[in-house]
Amino acid sequence: MDKLERIYAKSRDLVEREIEGEIIIVPLTSGIGDLEDKLFSLNKVGKDVWARIDGKKRLFEIVEELKEIYEVDREKLMTDILGFLAELEKRKLVVEEVGCQVT
Amino acid sequence: MSGYLEELKLPDFHLWKRTEEKRIPLSAEIELTERCNNNCIHCYINLPANDEETKKRELSFEEIRSMVDQAVEMGCLWWLITGGEPLVREDFTDIYLYLKKKGLLVSVFTNATLITRKLASLFERYPPRDLEITVYGVTQKTYERVTRTPGSFEACRRGMNLLQEGDVPFTLKAMALRSNVSELEAMKDFCKPISKGHFRFDPFLHLRLRPNDKINRQIKNERLSPEEIVAIELADDERKNGLLKHICEEKKIGRETVHFHNDNHLFYCGAGKTSFTIDPYGFFKLCSSLSHPDCVYDLRKSSLKEAWEKFVPKIRRMRTEDEECRKKCLGCPLINLCMWCPATAYLECGKLDRHIDDFCQIAHARAQALGLEKKVCKKIV
Numbered sequence: 077m078d079k080l081e082r083i084y085a086k087s088r089d090l091v092e093r094e095i096e097g098e099i100i101i102v103p104l105t106s107g108i109g110d111l112e113d114k115l116f117s118l119n120k121v122g123k124d125v126w127a128r129i130d131g132k133k134r135l136f137e138i139v140e141e142l143k144e145i146y147e148v149d150r151e152k153l154m155t156d157i158l159g160f161l162a163e164l165e166k167r168k169l170v171v172e173e174v175g176c177q178v179t
Numbered sequence: 180m181s182g183y184l185e186e187l188k189l190p191d192f193h194l195w196k197r198t199e200e201k202r203i204p205l206s207a208e209i210e211l212t213e214r215c216n217n218n219c220i221h222c223y224i225n226l227p228a229n230d231e232e233t234k235k236r237e238l239s240f241e242e243i244r245s246m247v248d249q250a251v252e253m254g255c256l257w258w259l260i261t262g263g264e265p266l267v268r269e270d271f272t273d274i275y276l277y278l279k280k281k282g283l284l285v286s287v288f289t290n291a292t293l294i295t296r297k298l299a300s301l302f303e304r305y306p307p308r309d310l311e312i313t314v315y316g317v318t319q320k321t322y323e324r325v326t327r328t329p330g331s332f333e334a335c336r337r338g339m340n341l342l343q344e345g346d347v348p349f350t351l352k353a354m355a356l357r358s359n360v361s362e363l364e365a366m367k368d369f370c371k372p373i374s375k376g377h378f379r380f381d382p383f384l385h386l387r388l389r390p391n392d393k394i395n396r397q398i399k400n401e402r403l404s405p406e407e408i409v410a411i412e413l414a415d416d417e418r419k420n421g422l423l424k425h426i427c428e429e430k431k432i433g434r435e436t437v438h439f440h441n442d443n444h445l446f447y448c449g450a451g452k453t454s455f456t457i458d459p460y461g462f463f464k465l466c467s468s469l470s471h472p473d474c475v476y477d478l479r480k481s482s483l484k485e486a487w488e489k490f491v492p493k494i495r496r497m498r499t500e501d502e503e504c505r506k507k508c509l510g511c512p513l514i515n516l517c518m519w520c521p522a523t524a525y526l527e528c529g530k531l532d533r534h535i536d537d538f539c540q541i542a543h544a545r546a547q548a549l550g551l552e553k554k555v556c557k558k559i560v
Binding site: 095115117125 | 182183184185186187188189192193194197198201203205251254256279280281282283284303304305306
Protein backbone atom coordinates (compact mmCIF):
# COMPACT_ATOMS: atom_id res chain seq x y z
CA MET A 77 0.00 0.00 0.00
CA ASP A 78 1.15 3.52 -0.72
CA LYS A 79 2.71 4.93 2.40
CA LEU A 80 0.88 8.17 1.79
CA GLU A 81 -2.43 6.43 2.30
CA ARG A 82 -1.50 5.71 5.90
CA ILE A 83 -3.27 7.33 8.80
CA TYR A 84 -1.46 8.01 12.05
CA ALA A 85 -2.63 8.93 15.53
CA LYS A 86 -0.63 10.32 18.40
CA SER A 87 0.17 7.75 21.04
CA ARG A 88 -2.18 7.76 24.01
CA ASP A 89 0.86 7.24 26.20
CA LEU A 90 2.16 10.75 25.87
CA VAL A 91 1.04 14.20 26.84
CA GLU A 92 1.57 17.08 24.50
CA ARG A 93 2.39 20.42 26.05
CA GLU A 94 2.77 23.80 24.47
CA ILE A 95 4.85 26.28 26.44
CA GLU A 96 5.81 29.59 24.90
CA GLY A 97 5.04 28.27 21.43
CA GLU A 98 7.30 25.28 21.97
CA ILE A 99 5.73 21.82 21.60
CA ILE A 100 7.00 19.49 24.28
CA ILE A 101 6.18 15.81 24.08
CA VAL A 102 6.11 14.29 27.54
CA PRO A 103 6.12 10.48 27.68
CA LEU A 104 3.55 9.16 30.13
CA THR A 105 4.48 5.50 30.25
CA SER A 106 7.74 3.61 29.97
CA GLY A 107 9.05 2.76 26.53
CA ILE A 108 7.58 5.87 24.92
CA GLY A 109 10.12 8.29 23.50
CA ASP A 110 12.59 7.25 26.16
CA LEU A 111 15.16 9.97 26.45
CA GLU A 112 16.55 10.16 29.92
CA ASP A 113 18.13 13.58 29.85
CA LYS A 114 16.68 14.93 26.64
CA LEU A 115 13.55 16.48 25.28
CA PHE A 116 12.07 16.59 21.80
CA SER A 117 11.70 19.86 20.00
CA LEU A 118 9.75 20.36 16.78
CA ASN A 119 10.59 22.97 14.19
CA LYS A 120 7.85 24.98 12.51
CA VAL A 121 7.03 22.44 9.82
CA GLY A 122 7.32 19.64 12.40
CA LYS A 123 4.76 21.43 14.55
CA ASP A 124 2.43 21.82 11.57
CA VAL A 125 2.66 18.11 10.74
CA TRP A 126 2.27 17.14 14.40
CA ALA A 127 -0.85 19.27 14.69
CA ARG A 128 -2.40 17.39 11.77
CA ILE A 129 -1.76 13.90 13.13
CA ASP A 130 -5.23 13.20 14.37
CA GLY A 131 -6.06 9.60 13.58
CA LYS A 132 -8.21 10.72 10.62
CA LYS A 133 -6.07 12.43 8.04
CA ARG A 134 -4.18 10.40 5.48
CA LEU A 135 -0.56 11.40 5.00
CA PHE A 136 -1.12 12.64 1.47
CA GLU A 137 -3.75 15.04 2.83
CA ILE A 138 -1.21 16.41 5.27
CA VAL A 139 1.30 16.78 2.44
CA GLU A 140 -1.23 18.63 0.31
CA GLU A 141 -2.22 20.97 3.14
CA LEU A 142 1.36 21.84 3.95
CA LYS A 143 2.29 22.24 0.30
CA GLU A 144 -0.30 25.01 0.15
CA ILE A 145 1.20 26.74 3.18
CA TYR A 146 4.88 26.44 2.39
CA GLU A 147 4.84 26.40 -1.41
CA VAL A 148 7.64 23.86 -1.60
CA ASP A 149 8.40 21.00 -3.94
CA ARG A 150 5.85 18.26 -3.33
CA GLU A 151 8.35 15.39 -3.65
CA LYS A 152 10.74 16.96 -1.18
CA LEU A 153 7.96 17.67 1.30
CA MET A 154 6.63 14.13 0.94
CA THR A 155 10.05 12.61 1.59
CA ASP A 156 10.58 14.82 4.63
CA ILE A 157 7.18 14.07 6.11
CA LEU A 158 7.60 10.33 5.60
CA GLY A 159 10.99 10.51 7.29
CA PHE A 160 9.51 12.48 10.15
CA LEU A 161 6.67 10.00 10.66
CA ALA A 162 9.15 7.12 10.59
CA GLU A 163 11.09 8.80 13.41
CA LEU A 164 7.96 9.40 15.43
CA GLU A 165 6.85 5.81 14.91
CA LYS A 166 10.25 4.44 15.88
CA ARG A 167 9.96 6.34 19.16
CA LYS A 168 6.38 5.13 19.59
CA LEU A 169 5.14 8.70 19.66
CA VAL A 170 2.60 7.87 16.94
CA VAL A 171 0.79 4.72 15.95
CA GLU A 172 -0.56 3.74 12.58
CA GLU A 173 -4.32 3.43 12.57
CA VAL A 174 -4.73 -0.09 11.26
CA GLY A 175 -7.78 -0.76 9.15
CA CYS A 176 -8.36 2.90 8.40
CA GLN A 177 -6.68 2.97 5.01
CA VAL A 178 -8.80 4.10 2.17
CA THR A 179 -8.67 1.76 -0.81
CA MET B 180 16.95 12.42 11.85
CA SER B 181 14.73 14.78 9.82
CA GLY B 182 15.04 18.45 10.55
CA TYR B 183 11.47 18.44 11.84
CA LEU B 184 12.31 16.69 15.09
CA GLU B 185 15.25 17.51 17.27
CA GLU B 186 16.51 15.75 20.34
CA LEU B 187 17.98 18.23 22.77
CA LYS B 188 19.89 17.69 25.95
CA LEU B 189 17.94 19.21 28.81
CA PRO B 190 20.42 22.00 29.59
CA ASP B 191 20.49 22.98 25.90
CA PHE B 192 16.75 23.34 25.53
CA HIS B 193 16.06 26.84 24.22
CA LEU B 194 12.90 27.18 26.24
CA TRP B 195 14.67 27.69 29.58
CA LYS B 196 16.11 31.07 28.75
CA ARG B 197 12.82 32.33 27.41
CA THR B 198 10.92 31.19 30.48
CA GLU B 199 13.40 33.02 32.67
CA GLU B 200 13.04 36.22 30.68
CA LYS B 201 9.26 35.98 30.77
CA ARG B 202 9.12 34.80 34.38
CA ILE B 203 7.22 31.61 33.68
CA PRO B 204 6.88 29.27 36.69
CA LEU B 205 8.50 26.34 34.95
CA SER B 206 9.35 24.38 38.04
CA ALA B 207 7.29 23.59 41.12
CA GLU B 208 7.75 21.63 44.29
CA ILE B 209 5.08 20.33 46.61
CA GLU B 210 5.73 19.19 50.14
CA LEU B 211 2.87 16.72 50.26
CA THR B 212 3.15 16.30 54.00
CA GLU B 213 5.42 17.09 56.91
CA ARG B 214 4.68 13.64 58.31
CA CYS B 215 7.24 10.89 58.03
CA ASN B 216 7.53 7.27 59.12
CA ASN B 217 11.16 7.91 60.11
CA ASN B 218 12.24 10.24 62.89
CA CYS B 219 15.62 11.43 61.62
CA ILE B 220 17.80 13.13 64.16
CA HIS B 221 18.67 15.99 61.79
CA CYS B 222 15.31 16.55 60.08
CA TYR B 223 14.05 20.10 59.61
CA ILE B 224 10.44 19.22 58.94
CA ASN B 225 9.20 15.82 60.10
CA LEU B 226 6.13 15.14 62.19
CA PRO B 227 4.90 11.68 63.22
CA ALA B 228 3.30 9.70 60.37
CA ASN B 229 0.19 9.09 62.45
CA ASP B 230 -0.34 12.73 63.45
CA GLU B 231 -4.06 12.93 62.74
CA GLU B 232 -4.39 16.66 63.45
CA THR B 233 -1.70 17.45 60.91
CA LYS B 234 -3.25 15.08 58.42
CA LYS B 235 -6.57 16.92 58.64
CA ARG B 236 -4.88 20.24 57.85
CA GLU B 237 -3.12 18.94 54.74
CA LEU B 238 -4.29 19.81 51.25
CA SER B 239 -6.85 17.41 49.84
CA PHE B 240 -6.35 15.72 46.49
CA GLU B 241 -8.96 18.07 45.01
CA GLU B 242 -7.11 21.13 46.28
CA ILE B 243 -3.84 19.81 44.91
CA ARG B 244 -5.49 19.14 41.55
CA SER B 245 -6.69 22.72 41.36
CA MET B 246 -3.22 24.08 42.14
CA VAL B 247 -1.62 21.76 39.59
CA ASP B 248 -4.14 22.83 36.94
CA GLN B 249 -3.32 26.48 37.61
CA ALA B 250 0.42 25.81 37.43
CA VAL B 251 0.16 23.86 34.16
CA GLU B 252 -1.95 26.65 32.70
CA MET B 253 0.87 29.06 33.59
CA GLY B 254 3.49 26.90 31.84
CA CYS B 255 4.81 24.67 34.60
CA LEU B 256 6.74 21.66 33.30
CA TRP B 257 8.73 20.24 36.21
CA TRP B 258 7.15 19.09 39.42
CA LEU B 259 8.92 17.70 42.47
CA ILE B 260 7.00 15.70 45.05
CA THR B 261 8.67 15.74 48.43
CA GLY B 262 7.82 15.77 52.12
CA GLY B 263 8.16 14.74 54.95
CA GLU B 264 7.81 11.36 53.39
CA PRO B 265 5.37 11.73 50.48
CA LEU B 266 4.54 8.04 50.45
CA VAL B 267 2.78 8.29 53.82
CA ARG B 268 -0.07 10.00 51.95
CA GLU B 269 -2.70 7.37 51.23
CA ASP B 270 -3.60 9.18 48.01
CA PHE B 271 -0.01 9.39 46.75
CA THR B 272 -0.79 7.25 43.69
CA ASP B 273 -3.73 9.46 42.68
CA ILE B 274 -1.66 12.61 43.06
CA TYR B 275 1.32 11.15 41.21
CA LEU B 276 -0.77 9.92 38.29
CA TYR B 277 -2.61 13.21 38.07
CA LEU B 278 0.68 15.08 37.73
CA LYS B 279 1.94 12.65 35.11
CA LYS B 280 -1.25 12.87 33.07
CA LYS B 281 -1.06 16.65 33.09
CA GLY B 282 2.19 16.35 31.16
CA LEU B 283 4.53 17.27 33.99
CA LEU B 284 8.03 15.89 34.36
CA VAL B 285 7.68 14.49 37.85
CA SER B 286 10.45 13.89 40.39
CA VAL B 287 9.95 12.15 43.71
CA PHE B 288 12.10 12.37 46.83
CA THR B 289 11.55 9.48 49.22
CA ASN B 290 13.26 7.42 51.90
CA ALA B 291 12.11 4.28 50.01
CA THR B 292 10.93 2.50 53.16
CA LEU B 293 7.30 2.53 52.05
CA ILE B 294 7.87 1.30 48.49
CA THR B 295 5.59 -1.66 47.92
CA ARG B 296 5.39 -4.00 44.95
CA LYS B 297 2.35 -2.02 43.82
CA LEU B 298 4.20 1.30 43.97
CA ALA B 299 7.22 -0.18 42.18
CA SER B 300 4.83 -1.33 39.43
CA LEU B 301 3.34 2.16 39.27
CA PHE B 302 6.81 3.69 38.78
CA GLU B 303 7.68 0.98 36.27
CA ARG B 304 4.60 1.71 34.16
CA TYR B 305 4.63 5.49 34.69
CA PRO B 306 8.29 6.35 35.28
CA PRO B 307 9.20 9.48 37.22
CA ARG B 308 11.74 11.79 35.64
CA ASP B 309 13.83 11.34 38.79
CA LEU B 310 13.40 9.19 41.84
CA GLU B 311 15.81 10.17 44.58
CA ILE B 312 16.36 8.18 47.72
CA THR B 313 18.28 9.45 50.72
CA VAL B 314 20.66 7.02 52.37
CA TYR B 315 21.60 7.51 56.02
CA GLY B 316 24.19 4.77 56.44
CA VAL B 317 25.32 1.46 55.02
CA THR B 318 24.93 -0.51 58.23
CA GLN B 319 21.74 -0.99 60.12
CA LYS B 320 23.31 0.47 63.25
CA THR B 321 24.32 3.76 61.64
CA TYR B 322 21.26 4.07 59.45
CA GLU B 323 18.90 3.61 62.37
CA ARG B 324 21.01 5.82 64.64
CA VAL B 325 19.97 8.58 62.24
CA THR B 326 16.39 7.52 61.50
CA ARG B 327 15.68 6.41 65.09
CA THR B 328 13.20 3.96 63.60
CA PRO B 329 13.77 0.26 64.13
CA GLY B 330 13.36 -1.73 60.93
CA SER B 331 13.88 1.29 58.67
CA PHE B 332 17.20 0.02 57.29
CA GLU B 333 15.67 -3.24 56.19
CA ALA B 334 12.60 -1.45 54.83
CA CYS B 335 14.77 0.90 52.76
CA ARG B 336 16.76 -1.98 51.28
CA ARG B 337 13.54 -3.84 50.52
CA GLY B 338 12.14 -0.77 48.79
CA MET B 339 15.26 -0.38 46.67
CA ASN B 340 15.18 -4.06 45.75
CA LEU B 341 11.57 -3.77 44.61
CA LEU B 342 12.47 -0.82 42.40
CA GLN B 343 15.42 -2.69 40.94
CA GLU B 344 13.28 -5.75 40.26
CA GLY B 345 10.90 -3.50 38.35
CA ASP B 346 13.77 -1.85 36.44
CA VAL B 347 12.86 1.52 37.90
CA PRO B 348 15.95 3.74 37.83
CA PHE B 349 16.68 5.80 40.92
CA THR B 350 19.51 7.81 42.35
CA LEU B 351 20.88 7.77 45.86
CA LYS B 352 22.11 10.69 47.90
CA ALA B 353 23.20 11.17 51.47
CA MET B 354 23.17 13.63 54.31
CA ALA B 355 26.52 13.94 56.08
CA LEU B 356 26.12 14.36 59.81
CA ARG B 357 27.87 13.54 63.04
CA SER B 358 25.98 10.26 63.45
CA ASN B 359 26.92 8.82 60.05
CA VAL B 360 30.04 10.63 58.82
CA SER B 361 32.18 7.62 59.68
CA GLU B 362 30.35 5.74 56.93
CA LEU B 363 30.48 8.48 54.31
CA GLU B 364 33.09 6.72 52.17
CA ALA B 365 31.20 3.44 52.43
CA MET B 366 27.99 5.27 51.48
CA LYS B 367 29.76 6.66 48.44
CA ASP B 368 30.86 3.15 47.41
CA PHE B 369 27.32 1.91 47.88
CA CYS B 370 25.58 4.77 46.08
CA LYS B 371 27.83 5.29 43.07
CA PRO B 372 27.13 2.08 41.14
CA ILE B 373 23.38 2.61 41.55
CA SER B 374 23.50 6.31 40.70
CA LYS B 375 25.44 5.98 37.44
CA GLY B 376 28.75 6.74 39.06
CA HIS B 377 27.59 9.89 40.85
CA PHE B 378 27.41 10.55 44.56
CA ARG B 379 25.84 13.60 46.12
CA PHE B 380 25.95 14.40 49.77
CA ASP B 381 24.82 17.38 51.76
CA PRO B 382 26.59 18.45 54.94
CA PHE B 383 24.34 21.47 55.53
CA LEU B 384 21.68 20.69 58.07
CA HIS B 385 18.81 23.15 58.11
CA LEU B 386 17.11 24.08 61.32
CA ARG B 387 13.40 23.40 61.77
CA LEU B 388 11.01 25.22 59.45
CA ARG B 389 8.75 25.59 62.49
CA PRO B 390 11.09 26.72 65.25
CA ASN B 391 11.67 24.15 67.98
CA ASP B 392 14.54 24.90 70.36
CA LYS B 393 14.97 21.35 71.56
CA ILE B 394 15.13 19.81 68.08
CA ASN B 395 17.25 22.68 66.77
CA ARG B 396 19.83 21.96 69.48
CA GLN B 397 19.82 18.35 68.37
CA ILE B 398 20.31 19.36 64.73
CA LYS B 399 23.17 21.69 65.67
CA ASN B 400 24.84 18.83 67.53
CA GLU B 401 24.71 16.80 64.34
CA ARG B 402 26.36 19.48 62.23
CA LEU B 403 29.95 18.89 61.20
CA SER B 404 32.53 21.58 61.91
CA PRO B 405 33.71 23.83 59.04
CA GLU B 406 36.99 21.91 58.99
CA GLU B 407 35.22 18.57 58.76
CA ILE B 408 32.93 19.82 55.99
CA VAL B 409 35.86 21.10 53.99
CA ALA B 410 37.78 17.88 54.53
CA ILE B 411 35.00 15.66 53.20
CA GLU B 412 34.36 18.03 50.31
CA LEU B 413 37.99 18.09 49.25
CA ALA B 414 38.15 14.33 49.47
CA ASP B 415 35.36 14.09 46.92
CA ASP B 416 36.44 15.16 43.43
CA GLU B 417 32.91 15.52 42.13
CA ARG B 418 31.95 17.82 44.97
CA LYS B 419 35.18 19.80 44.83
CA ASN B 420 34.93 20.35 41.08
CA GLY B 421 31.28 21.24 41.45
CA LEU B 422 32.12 23.96 43.94
CA LEU B 423 34.85 25.38 41.74
CA LYS B 424 32.59 25.32 38.69
CA HIS B 425 29.82 26.95 40.69
CA ILE B 426 31.87 29.88 41.89
CA CYS B 427 33.52 30.37 38.50
CA GLU B 428 30.18 30.38 36.70
CA GLU B 429 28.69 32.78 39.19
CA LYS B 430 31.65 35.08 38.74
CA LYS B 431 31.00 35.12 35.02
CA ILE B 432 27.45 36.33 35.49
CA GLY B 433 28.75 38.63 38.16
CA ARG B 434 26.16 41.07 39.33
CA GLU B 435 23.34 38.58 39.39
CA THR B 436 24.68 36.78 42.38
CA VAL B 437 27.72 38.61 43.64
CA HIS B 438 26.44 41.82 45.09
CA PHE B 439 28.13 45.08 45.64
CA HIS B 440 28.07 47.00 48.86
CA ASN B 441 25.49 49.48 47.71
CA ASP B 442 22.95 46.83 46.71
CA ASN B 443 20.72 45.94 49.60
CA HIS B 444 18.22 43.66 47.88
CA LEU B 445 17.78 40.62 50.07
CA PHE B 446 16.97 38.06 47.41
CA TYR B 447 20.02 37.65 45.22
CA CYS B 448 19.13 34.02 44.41
CA GLY B 449 16.77 32.51 41.86
CA ALA B 450 13.88 31.96 44.29
CA GLY B 451 10.59 32.86 42.65
CA LYS B 452 12.15 33.57 39.27
CA THR B 453 10.99 30.40 37.54
CA SER B 454 10.17 28.16 40.49
CA PHE B 455 8.05 27.97 43.61
CA THR B 456 7.05 25.62 46.43
CA ILE B 457 3.69 24.71 47.92
CA ASP B 458 3.69 23.51 51.50
CA PRO B 459 1.38 20.74 52.79
CA TYR B 460 -1.24 23.26 53.90
CA GLY B 461 -1.45 25.23 50.66
CA PHE B 462 0.99 28.00 51.45
CA PHE B 463 2.96 29.29 48.49
CA LYS B 464 6.67 29.89 49.10
CA LEU B 465 9.40 31.24 46.84
CA CYS B 466 11.53 28.27 47.84
CA SER B 467 11.17 25.36 50.22
CA SER B 468 13.26 26.99 52.96
CA LEU B 469 11.63 30.40 52.96
CA SER B 470 9.11 30.05 55.77
CA HIS B 471 9.03 33.58 57.22
CA PRO B 472 5.33 34.39 57.76
CA ASP B 473 5.62 37.55 55.64
CA CYS B 474 6.98 35.51 52.76
CA VAL B 475 4.25 32.88 52.41
CA TYR B 476 0.94 33.24 50.59
CA ASP B 477 -2.22 31.25 51.27
CA LEU B 478 -3.33 29.54 48.07
CA ARG B 479 -6.48 28.33 49.77
CA LYS B 480 -7.60 31.95 49.81
CA SER B 481 -6.34 33.11 46.45
CA SER B 482 -4.94 31.97 43.14
CA LEU B 483 -1.51 30.84 42.08
CA LYS B 484 -1.54 33.54 39.43
CA GLU B 485 -1.94 36.21 42.11
CA ALA B 486 0.83 34.67 44.18
CA TRP B 487 3.12 34.56 41.18
CA GLU B 488 2.35 37.92 39.65
CA LYS B 489 1.74 40.11 42.69
CA PHE B 490 3.23 38.45 45.75
CA VAL B 491 6.57 37.21 44.38
CA PRO B 492 7.71 40.58 42.97
CA LYS B 493 6.86 42.20 46.31
CA ILE B 494 9.03 39.73 48.19
CA ARG B 495 11.86 39.98 45.71
CA ARG B 496 11.88 43.73 46.17
CA MET B 497 12.59 43.36 49.90
CA ARG B 498 15.67 45.23 51.06
CA THR B 499 17.71 45.31 54.20
CA GLU B 500 19.02 48.22 56.17
CA ASP B 501 21.13 45.96 58.36
CA GLU B 502 24.66 47.21 57.83
CA GLU B 503 26.33 43.98 58.90
CA CYS B 504 24.17 41.93 56.54
CA ARG B 505 24.90 44.29 53.67
CA LYS B 506 28.61 44.27 54.19
CA LYS B 507 29.32 40.78 55.46
CA CYS B 508 26.70 38.83 53.51
CA LEU B 509 25.24 40.57 50.46
CA GLY B 510 28.54 42.25 49.66
CA CYS B 511 30.65 39.19 50.31
CA PRO B 512 32.54 37.81 47.32
CA LEU B 513 32.23 34.36 48.83
CA ILE B 514 28.45 34.41 48.96
CA ASN B 515 28.24 31.57 46.45
CA LEU B 516 30.21 29.33 48.76
CA CYS B 517 28.03 30.22 51.70
CA MET B 518 24.92 28.60 53.08
CA TRP B 519 23.61 32.06 53.89
CA CYS B 520 20.46 33.33 52.28
CA PRO B 521 17.47 35.18 53.76
CA ALA B 522 15.64 31.87 54.21
CA THR B 523 18.41 30.11 56.11
CA ALA B 524 19.19 33.24 58.13
CA TYR B 525 15.56 33.29 59.25
CA LEU B 526 15.75 29.64 60.28
CA GLU B 527 18.92 30.31 62.28
CA CYS B 528 17.90 33.44 64.13
CA GLY B 529 14.38 34.54 63.22
CA LYS B 530 15.55 37.40 60.98
CA LEU B 531 15.90 37.42 57.22
CA ASP B 532 18.81 39.82 57.19
CA ARG B 533 21.23 38.69 59.89
CA HIS B 534 24.78 37.63 59.40
CA ILE B 535 25.28 34.04 60.58
CA ASP B 536 28.75 33.46 61.90
CA ASP B 537 28.70 29.67 61.56
CA PHE B 538 27.89 29.92 57.84
CA CYS B 539 30.57 32.54 57.36
CA GLN B 540 33.19 30.26 58.86
CA ILE B 541 32.26 27.46 56.49
CA ALA B 542 32.36 29.74 53.43
CA HIS B 543 35.82 31.04 54.35
CA ALA B 544 37.12 27.57 55.18
CA ARG B 545 35.88 26.38 51.79
CA ALA B 546 37.41 29.29 49.92
CA GLN B 547 40.72 28.83 51.68
CA ALA B 548 40.80 25.12 50.99
CA LEU B 549 39.98 25.67 47.33
CA GLY B 550 42.64 28.37 47.06
CA LEU B 551 40.01 30.94 46.13
CA GLU B 552 39.83 33.29 49.06
CA LYS B 553 42.52 35.77 48.08
CA LYS B 554 41.86 35.54 44.35
CA VAL B 555 38.12 36.09 44.58
CA CYS B 556 38.29 38.81 47.20
CA LYS B 557 40.96 40.71 45.31
CA LYS B 558 39.15 40.52 42.00
CA ILE B 559 35.71 41.55 43.19
CA VAL B 560 36.14 43.86 46.15
